[in-house]
Structures are given as structure tokens and as C-alpha cells.
Amino acid sequence: MHVESGPAPVRSRPGPADPRPRWYRLSWALPWLLFQFFPVADLVTTDRPPAVRLAAGAGLVVFTAVYLDVFRRAFGGGGGGSGDRGPVLGRLAVVAGLGLVLAATMGPPWAGLLIYVSAAAAAALPQRWVWPAVLAAAAVCAAVVTLGGDGGPLILPVMCLLTAFALRGTRHLVSVNAELVEARDELARSAVAEERLRFARDLHDLLGHSLSLIALKSELAGRLAERDPARARAEMADVEAAARRALAEVREAVSGYRQVGLALALAEARAALSAAGVGLWAPSAVPDLPGPVDAVLGWVVREATTNTLRHSGARTLTVGLSRSGEDLVLTVTDDGRGPGGPPGAGLTGLAERLRGFGGRLEHGPAPGGGFRLAARLPAADRVGAR
Template structure:
């Protein structure tokens, strides 16, 4: 713990030491043998040092119960009060305070009650309980006050830990979101760039004009990918179904893959349009990378309760038959909107990817 916190706690306890004015005044004003005075002063100094050590120890979270220090405080406090009389009975307030901050819950109130009882007994033995009845009461009130403060400190520490944990979770979630966006953005764009570059290389000799057109598309795609990455870094990237289908049509056409998709996309709420746009993009990327498909069919159905988008191809599906990072990212995106993703073999062969999301999806982190 920061040493400044310990000093602050120590300074906070110093006003309580004003109660020691009474035993010191009694020690000066009452004639006593020198040996008694020396022992009394040493006992009071030792009592005060150990008492402050209890409070200082409790400023360190996770420490055990300071049984030894508490025992010393109790023995010295009771011994001095019983030996030297009513002026020293106020030390039992310190005993109650140390018990309230240092003992487990089940031992606090027996210890506080015992301190109050000792204080009352010392006063009664000298016929001063009526005059100084406030001292036993102060023992009990001090126990209540410091126990409440200890509870508030504990709750505040737990809240601080909870805030720190939430902050760490938020950072981790943001990292996952950013990694997912970069994968979806760059995976699609780089696949398209590689495909068109390969096509331009094949056309370079027999159709230079077409090759130049393909390289122009490569340049355009690269510039668009750079802009998308910049937008993603800024947190503003959002792709809709219509734009995703337009990109898919251009990319699949360059690979001689036929795309059958709706010519008109119905109006969708922003979150729904965005998440289904990512579905189209990821499906297109997978087709270009490893499906070997020749035909891709996209259907979009919007009902009152939900929107369903299905992408079916006649290829082999994901490599190895296992979903990759892109499909896992889609599942996370859809789950964040209350939707789900289903993948598997299409009827008659090929691969089928179906996404369903509530038509009025709640807004949450993508």
C-alpha cells in the first residue's frame, strides 16, 4: 500500500489520543512513588505504540488478525485501568476501538462489551460510575462507529476492485472487437486484391486492356481497404447489406463465380443492417478463399420479428470442415445483437451460412 495512505490513517487516529490527557494529568497531579510513575509512563507509551500499530496494520489489505498486538493492548489497558483507577479507565475506549478494527465479526462485540464492562467496574469500584458513566457508553459507541467505518472501507475497496475489473474487461472486449473488425475488413479486401492481381497477371499478355482494368480495381480496392482500416481505427466503420452485396458481386464476378442476390435490399435498422453486412462480407471472403464454388445464392427475408439472411454456395465449405476466426467473429457479432449463426452443408451439397437477428436488435458493442 502507498505509504501516504498509512500516514493519513495514522494522522486520522491522532485526535483519539487526546483522551490520554486525563491519565497524564492524573499522573502529574497525584502524588505517587517515582517507580510507579515510571512504570505507568512506560506502560502508557507501550500501549499507545501498539494501539497505533494495530491501526497501521489494518491499512494493509489481506493481512491477518493482529492477535498479538490486540492482546498487548487489552492486557496493558485493563492492567493500567485497574491499577491506577478512574482517570485511566478511559483507556478501555482504545481497547474497544482496537477490537472493532482488528477482530473478526464474531469477536468484536464480546470484546467491546468486555471493555465497557471493565471501564464500568473500575468506575464503580471508586464510586464514580454516576459521574463518568459516559466512558463505558463511549466504549460501545466507539465500537459501533469504527465497525461502521471498517465496513465502509471494505465496501469501497471492493467497489474499487470491481471498477478495475470492469475496466480490464472493457479493454479486453475492445481488443476483441478491433481484432474482429480488422480480420473482416482486411481478410475480404486482401483476398480480392490477390484474386484480381492473379487475374491481371494471366491477362497481361493476351488482353492488356483487361489487365490494366483489373489492376485499376486492385488499386481502388487497396485504397478502399486503407480507408476502411482508418475508419475502423476511429471506431466509425459500418457496412450495410447493400454495400456488402455490391462488393461481393464485383469480387465474385472477377473470380468467374455467379452471384444470385436480391436486386433491392429492404430498409433495415442500423444495427441489423450492419451485422448482416458483415455476414455477407465474411461469406464472400470464405467463398473466394477456399470454397471452390461456382455459384453463390444470397436470400434476405425480413419479418416483423426478425431478419434472416442466408448465403449458400456449391463449394466445399471451410477448410478442414471447421469454422475459422471469421465465422467465430460473426457468431459474436450476432450474439451481441440477440441473433444467431447457423452453418453446415447445404441441401444438395455445398455450404450454407444462415444468420438470424431480431428486426429491432438492441444496440450493444459490436
């Protein structure tokens, strides 16, 4: 979002109409109407021809109405679009012209109208024009008070400057608040998009593994149906169990409570690989790990198992867990040909998970042939404290 340096913000794209009531937008201008006590009192108490009184009163009414409209537009009227700049400047010219004429012709009691001119200039003009206009209004106010010859209120020129400072600060706060509101909305949209991406990644990891296992066991059961019905029934029982487990995991993912640990992932991998005739070498016991670390390492094992079943043609999968300096390293190596080609969505999702904990994912050909996947995380005790 871009906001012009002037008082009336100009957004990079049109926004909705300002929902605030008109009285709220005018509230910035209403306190300054107290200074009209002096010209009104002078209009009532000073003996002047009726025509002069009528003209001055009419000019004061028009001055006040246009002044309030300047503030209504400058502080959000019309949706804050750039199309309001022309009408605001035109009305500001009317305010300035009437203020100068009334102050110069009616004398020092009317010099306070130049305070309104300063306030309107500070609220509506771009930054580069504000202070020349304010200084000019203060100079005219000082001249009217001084040339009046009756020792008028010399505080009025100072009030022109102070009022401009106050309105510039108010205008800045309104613009910053508009930026903060838009930034908050943008952050909310980004959070929603990030959550959608996370949920899609979780579903890919969950269903990719489970459906691969179901497809493999179903194929095996089909081959065994005639020559070994008992074994086929056992495989189909595993298919049913895997389907139910996948359904439960998807429900937990939707509820936001699903977590796949390393030990569970190794047990699932052993069952899936055994059905495919692939041997698994893995630690017999998994050390206690912080919940987030345990979950992310479980995802690494699941993804590696899925890739082995789908792509590698391996006969053996080896899982190792060790420390390297201050890092905790989980390696998964097979003796097949590997997935080949660029990393898929699964490996990309794993890399994103690990980066969230300050870790990284390494993958590529294994030294003795096959494919190697390594997940490096900061030491478990430090990760758990994150």
C-alpha cells in the same frame, strides 16, 4: 479477490505498498485520543508518589504509541499483506495489557483506556474474536467504574460498545472500498482485452475479404497479361482500387469510425465474384436499416463471399433478405462444397457480432447441396432501439 472477514483484509496476492501517507492511516485513531484528557488530568491533579506518576505516565505514552501503530497496520500499513497479522496481534496484546493494568491500578479516571482497547480490537481482530474482546473490555471498564466508589462516569462501558460498532463499520467500509478499487481495475483490464479482441476480429474481416479479392484479381490479370492486355490492365486497376479501399477501411477501423453497410458489401461481393466467374443473385435494392443492423449484415455478406472464393468452388451465390415472424433473416447460399471442417475465425466473429444484438448465426449444408449461412436478428425496428 478474497477478503477475510476480519478487519485487516488479506488479499489473494500481494499488492503494492500503501501509497497513502502515514498521517492518513492514523487519522482513524486520532479522534479517540480526546478520551485521554481524563487520565492526563488525573495524573496531573491527583496527589501520588512521583514513582507512581512516572510509571503511569510512561505506561500511558507506550499505550498511546502502540495503539496508534495498531491502527496504522490495521488500516493499510505494510501493504495489507497477511504477514502483518502477527505484529498487529502482538501490539494489540500490549494495548490490552497496559489498558487493563492502568485502569485497574489507577482508578475510574483511567477506565476510559478500555475504550481504546475496544477500538483497537474492533479494528485489528478477526470477526469471530471481536465481540468477545469488546464485551470483556466493557465489563472490565464497568467493574473499574463501579468499584471505584465515587460514582464515576458510567457512560464509559457504553462507549466501549459504541466505539467498537463504529470501528467495525469503518473497517467494513475500508474493505469494501478496496474490493471496489480492485474490481474497477479488473473491469478496466477486461475492457481493454475485449477491445483488443474486437479490433482483431474487425481486421480479420476487413483484410481477409480485401486480400482475397486482390489475390484473385492479380491471378486473373497474370493469366490475361499476354492474350488480353486491356482486360489485364482493367483487372489490375481493380486490384489497385481494392488495395486503396482496404487501406482506407483499416484507417477507419483504427479511428473507430468504420462501418460496412449491406448495400456496399453486396456491391463489393458482385465485383469479386464476377472476377472469379461466380454469379451473384441478390436483392436489387436494400431497405433502410438501422446503422448497427446494416453494418452487421454487411459483415455477414463479406464473410460469406470470402468463404465462397476461398473454399467452396461454387458457381452461384444467392443472397436473400426476409422477415420470419419477428426476426429479420439474411441468408447466403452457394452451390459449392462449402468450407468444410469446424467453423473458422470469421464465422466465430460473426456469431459474436450477432449475439451482441440478440441474434444468432446458423450455418451448414444447404438443402439442395452447397452451403447455407443464415443470420437472424430481432426485427430491425427493435434492434435499432437497443
